Amino acid sequence: MAKPLVLHLLLLLICGSALLSSGSVIHPISDAHRSAATELFVPAADGSFGSLEETYEALRTFQILGVDRSSAKFEGTCKTVSEKLSSPTTTKDLYHALKITAILGCRTESIEFDGITSRLQTAVKDASSLLELYYSLGGLLTVKEQGKDVILSDADGTFQAIKALSQSDGRWRYDKDSTGSSAFAAGIALEALASVVSLAGSDIDQSKIAVVRKDITKLFDRIKRYDDGTLYFDEKNVDPDQYKGPLATSASITSGVTAFAAVSSEKLNIGGEKILGLAKFFLSIGIPGTAKDFFYQINSLASLENNRISIPLVLSLPATVLSLTAKDQLKVEVTTVFGSHAPSLAVSLLKVLTPDSKEVTSFEKKELEYDPENRIHFLDLSQLKIDVGKYSLIFKVSVNDPEGADLYATGDQIIVTAFLTGFIKVDKAEIAVSDSDAASESVQKLDLSKNSLISLSANHLQKLRLSLQLTTPLGHSFKPHQMVVKLRHESKVEHLFVPETSSRQYKLVLNFLGLVEKFYYLSGRYEIELAVGDAVMENSILRSIGSIELDLPEAPEKAAKPPAQPVDPLSRFGPKEEISHIFRAPEKRPPQELSLGFMGLTILPLLAFLIGLLRIGVNFKGFPTSAVPATFAILFHGGIGAVLLLYVLFWLKLDLFTTLKALGFLGVFLLFVGHRTLSYLASTSAKQKTA
């Protein structure tokens, strides 16, 4: 049984290694994300999603994805939030509450914005930590966006305060006293600085902004990369409770950098390649599992969708498995991260590589045609004369408008794995039984397209030969992932063989003389099954091609027994074999008449006793004559009789406890009565003696 397991493992390894080398498949945000969002963010009855922060994250995600937020539940949220705004709360809560109000479009007449603004401005002045500054500045910016007049008193000073917390390597500290810095904090700081610039207008010195631009460049030096061009931020040298993980860190920096780029008059010195790498990172997550991760992903992609540095464009294939038989076309989609339409582009297929990185030389660079209706670039494969197999397709995307080339990040070379499947022809399939000296052969042609079964017979001195050829649609010789011939005996014992390949042919030769021991000397009918399979083979074969009657010699004494076939695991719950109990044979009893006879015989001594008593001359003279003693005497004898009767009842049906209870009562009675009688008798005999 080990052989099929080994083969399957081998197959898995091949597929696994192939998948790993090609990198993750990237698709833009689609409806699957929208439905996942509605499933993941489930509001409670009062319209909140937990804390204020969580509610904000949920609503922001819904806003970006275009999920309906007009449900009646959220009216309650508006109310709770406006209550929060009027009561004294932390700056963080104020920030989130203001954001929620903005997203839901709550009625703002009842909200006292002046009070809130003054609270936030005080918070900015008194802030000691980066997060305080971030929340208060963010809150002020939200209020400004609502249309209210907001003035930041000391914009320069605030800018300076934030900048003071920066480190030389581009990271930021959370406050003056903490020693550890983190890239996550850097993202927060950049967003806070952007808020300051938006609030202050033209008051901020441009040189200061230039310094921050340099900081950003240094920060981006710390970016990490995967092999397929995905870029992300992660940091290992922070405290364990400060560690946020690559998604949160990258999300924070993306939001910060895009916010700062929006307020910076000069363009940031970050290449479009880095933006595209970050976009790929966020998209490669697929659909996140937790609400927080979902928010980070969607929020970051939203910042990237409309950022001022360069907008990433994503190339994706709706189908990666293309059939030559069905004449599938290679279809390619280029969209923004949210699936929105890209500008006019030219997509060209540069190279086609085989799995061992060799170029398919017959292929020349081709530009894909554009279908404006479906907004898809396509290419007809049948004219390319590419054979079946697994390929890495290398694309290049270029924006048609030369000015627009700067605005968009398309990446250099985009590598996508695709499978080209087709119909594999089976030729010259033959099965033959020959004698050991290869003198004569009885060849039978196999037609695997029909359902016919062949039947052969052989003895242990003969050989079996099976051979066939596999050809691809383009006429080349094909080597499948898996080709196995199985011989199964009537008793379900199986043997597997792998045909050898040579030039164009697959051949299996079974010399039964050498296989007699392997077959456990089992003669009889063996069913022959052929399995040919491959990832790109559309007509994989798994069928029985016939049977062979094998005549093997008798097994010697010491031969190995065939392995036990697996028992149906459910059979243990079936009926079990019946148990025949062996009871103790009852003792031999004597015949009834004998027992009864002896019972009668036992009565005889009693009769003899009574007769003897009469002979001796027993009399009742001693029986008391006067009333009271007589009664007692009668009761005494009666009592003894009652006790004896009780014993008989005890033997017949009573149990010991009842008997003892009754005996207790009778015994007491008997003692009393007996004492009276016997003392009376004693006194009369004493009187007689003295008299």
Next chain:
Amino acid sequence: MAKGTNDAKLLIQSLRKAYAATPTSLKIIDLYVVYAVATALIQVAYMAMVGSFPFNSFLSGVLSCVGTAVLAVCLRIQVNKDNKEFKDLPPERAFADFVLCNLVLHLVIMNFLG
């Protein structure tokens, strides 16, 4: 030979005469003992014939006979006026003991009879 049998006859006759002199109450007790032993012997003969299953019943039967015989012998010793040892024991008291012991014996026997 003839003298032997003669002597045996004489011996038996003298025993008979002496026995006739015993008081009636003692004779009653002797008869009771004989009765009890006879019953026991019959039970043993039955067991010899049919085997000892069930053994507890056999023991119970035989021991009840033997026990009551023993108690009767005790009663005889205590009631006998010629017995100096039990001179002060009133015979009614002895009889009361006999009855009580018999009742206990028979309770146990009935329990063991099964």
